[in-house]
Amino acid sequence: MSASVNSQIRLRLYRSLHTQPRHLFFCFLNPVFSLLFVFFLSPSFLRYPPSPVFPVVSVMVLSAANWHLLSRSAAWGQLLLRNGSVYTPASGFQEEEIREKLLAFPGGSVDLVKQESGIAVLTVNHPARMNAFSGSMMVELEERVSQLEGWMEGKGLIVQGAAGTFCSGSDLTAVRAISNPQDGVRMCMFMQNALTRLLRLPLFSVALVEGRALGGGAELTTACDFRLMAPGSVIQFVHKHMGLVPGWGGATRLVRIVGSQNALRMLGGALKVDPEMGLRIGLADGVLEGSQAGEESGACALLEAKQWLGRYTEGPAPVIRAIKAVVQSGRELPLEVSLRAERDVFGSLWGGPVNLQALVSKAKHK
Numbered sequence: 001m002s003a004s005v006n007s008q009i010r011l012r013l014y015r016s017l018h019t020q021p022r023h024l025f026f027c028f029l030n031p032v033f034s035l036l037f038v039f040f041l042s043p044s045f046l047r048y049p050p051s052p053v054f055p056v057v058s059v060m061v062l063s064a065a066n067w068h069l070l071s072r073s074a075a076w077g078q079l080l081l082r083n084g085s086v087y088t089p090a091s092g093f094q095e096e097e098i099r100e101k102l103l104a105f106p107g108g109s110v111d112l113v114k115q116e117s118g119i120a121v122l123t124v125n126h127p128a129r130m131n132a133f134s135g136s137m138m139v140e141l142e143e144r145v146s147q148l149e150g151w152m153e154g155k156g157l158i159v160q161g162a163a164g165t166f167c168s169g170s171d172l173t174a175v176r177a178i179s180n181p182q183d184g185v186r187m188c189m190f191m192q193n194a195l196t197r198l199l200r201l202p203l204f205s206v207a208l209v210e211g212r213a214l215g216g217g218a219e220l221t222t223a224c225d226f227r228l229m230a231p232g233s234v235i236q237f238v239h240k241h242m243g244l245v246p247g248w249g250g251a252t253r254l255v256r257i258v259g260s261q262n263a264l265r266m267l268g269g270a271l272k273v274d275p276e277m278g279l280r281i282g283l284a285d286g287v288l289e290g291s292q293a294g295e296e297s298g299a300c301a302l303l304e305a306k307q308w309l310g311r312y313t314e315g316p317a318p319v320i321r322a323i324k325a326v327v328q329s330g331r332e333l334p335l336e337v338s339l340r341a342e343r344d345v346f347g348s349l350w351g352g353p354v355n356l357q358a359l360v361s362k363a364k365h366k
C-alpha cells in the first residue's frame with residue numbers, strides 16, 4: 001500500500017475516533033475479550049498442570065492482530081460508512097430510500113471526464129432547465145464523487161455547467177413533488193453528504209461559474225476549494241425568495257468562506273454577487289478574461305480555468321494531494337487532531353522519492 005494511501009487511512013482513523021468516540025470503546029473491549037478467550041479456552045488450561053506457552057504466544061499474536069484490525073476497522077468503518085459522509089446508517093440515515101425516490105425524477109446528467117494530466121472536469125448537464133438538478137442528477141453527482149474518491153492520480157477538478165451557465169439549483173419539478181418536510185430533509189442530507197465528500201476530495205477543486213449559480217447551484221460553488229467567475233456571471237442564494245434557507249451545507253460553508261457578516265448580507269438580501277463583488281468579499285478567487293462570445297466562450301473559459309488551476313496542480317500527485325489533505329484537516333479538525341494528521345501526512349512524504357529528488361537537485365527558491 002502506498003504511503004499516501006496509508007496516510008489517508010490514518011487521517012480517516014483520526015476523524016473516525018474523533019467523530020465516533022464509541023470506536024475507542026471497541027478498541028478497548030476487543031482485546032479484553034480476546035484475552036479472556038485465550039486464557040479460559042486454551043488447551044493448556046484444560047490440562048493440568050497448565051503450560052504458559054500457548055496463552056503467552058496467543059496473547060502476543062492476538063494483540064498484534066487486534067491492534068492491526070482495530071486501527072484499520074475504525075478507519076475502514078468510516079470508509080464503509082461512505083467515506084467522509086456527514087450522515088450514516090448509524091445516525092439513522094437510510095440513503096437507499098431517498099436514492100430510490102430521487103431516481104423517480106430523471107433528466108439531465110452529471111458527466112465526469114478524467115484526464116491524463118490529473119485534472120478532471122465535472123459537468124452539470126441539463127441545459128433545457130438551466131442545469132437544474134433533477135433527482136437522478138443528484139444520485140449521479142454522488143456516484144461521480146465516489147469515482148473521484150477512488151482516483152489516486154487526481155490533482156485537480158473543475159466543476160462547470162453545460163452550455164454557458166452554471167446551475168439553477170434544484171429542479172423545481174422534483175422540488176414540488178417532494179415538498180413534504182420528511183422527503184425534503186432526506187434530500188438535503190443526501191446532498192450534504194455528496195457535497196461534503198466533494199469538498200473533502202484530496203485534490204484542488206474549482207467551480208467555473210459562467211452565467212448563473214442560483215439556489216443549490218450557489219451552494220455547489222461553495223463545495224469547491226475555489227470559485228472562478230466569468231464576466232457577467234452571478235452567484236445568488238435565492239433561498240429567501242423560496243421561503244427557505246440553504247440546505248445542502250451551503251450556509252455553513254459560505255460563513256467559512258466569506259465570514260458571517262457577508263453571509264448574512266448574501267442570504268438576508270438574496271444578493272446577486274457579480275465578479276467584482278465576489279472578489280471584494282472573498283467569494284471569488286479569480287475572474288476570467290472571457291472576451292470570447294457565443295459557442296466558443298465555454299471552451300475558452302474551460303481552457304482558462306485549467307490554466308488558472310495549473311499553478312496549484314503543477315507537480316507530483318502525492319505532494320498535491322498531501323497539500324490538500326493538510327489544509328482540509330486544518331479546516332475541519334480540532335487543533336491537536338489536525339496537528340497529528342499533519343505529522344502523518346508529512347511523514348508519508350519525508351524521505352520519499354520526490355523529497356529525495358529535490359534534495360539532490362539542490363533547489364534554490366529565489
Ligand SMILES: CC[C@@H](C(=O)O)C(=O)SCCNC(=O)CCNC(=O)[C@H](O)C(C)(C)COP(=O)(O)OP(=O)(O)OC[C@H]1O[C@@H](n2cnc3c(N)ncnc32)[C@H](O)[C@@H]1OP(=O)(O)O
Pocket residue numbers: 128129130132168169170171172173175212214215216217219238239242244246247248
Ligand atoms: C431546495 C431549494 C433550493 C436548493 O436546492 O438549495 C433550490 O435550488 S430551489 C431552485 C432555485 N432556483 C430557481 O428558483 C430558478 C428559477 N428559474 C429562474 O429564475 C430562471 O429560469 C433563470 C434560471 C434565472 C433563467 O432565466 P431565463 O434566462 O429567463 O431563462 P428561462 O426562465 O426561460 O429558463 C429556461 C428554462 O429553464 C427552466 N428552469 C430554470 N431553472 C429551473 C429550475 N431550477 N427548475 C426547473 N426548471 C428550471 C425554466 O423553467 C425554463 O423552462 P421552460 O419554461 O420550459 O422554457
